[in-house]
Amino acid sequence: LGDMDFKVTGTADGITACQMDIKVKGLSYEILVNALKQARAGRLHILEKLTDTIATPNADVKEHAPTMVTRRVPNEFIGALIGPGGKVIQEMQKETETTIVINEDPVTEEGIVEILGVGRVGIDAVMAKIDSILFKPT
Numbered sequence: 001l002g003d004m005d006f007k008v009t010g011t012a013d014g015i016t017a018c019q020m021d022i023k024v025k026g027l028s029y030e031i032l033v034n035a036l037k038q039a040r041a042g043r044l045h046i047l048e049k050l051t052d053t054i055a056t057p058n059a060d061v062k063e064h065a066p067t068m069v070t071r072r073v074p075n076e077f078i079g080a081l082i083g084p085g086g087k088v089i090q091e092m093q094k095e096t097e098t099t100i101v102i103n104e105d106p107v108t109e110e111g112i113v114e115i116l117g118v119g120r121v122g123i124d125a126v127m128a129k130i131d132s133i134l135f136k137p138t
Helices: 029-053 075-082 084-096 120-134
Strands: 004-011 014-022 066-074 099-105 110-118
Touching: 004 029, 066 075, 066 120, 075 084, 075 099, 075 110, 075 120, 084 099, 084 120, 110 120
Parallel strands: none
Antiparallel strands: 004 014, 066 110, 099 110
């Protein structure tokens, strides 16, 4: 009756996220159980229709589709990737029309580099630049 907004998403194996807004005080356990059962049935129905249409994901996305690639680099190279005052990373982003995000993983003591862009050309150029920065002559 418009008293509850309930969204559930997930896979065939289970829920990955849910969101609920209610306008009334309290929610009975029975209503919650029924809502989750209905959401499961709906999710499985939609997933079945999707897999009937596309059985497996495509190996690649179209050239104009947004793409994100993740690359791990040793922590000692993060400074070189960023450059003094962010100069290196800003130039890479400008030249390749990509967005580059670098985070540190405290567990593995590596840098996680996320490269976001449209098409492979810019992303491949960033990957090549990273390879050149990481290159150690033998």
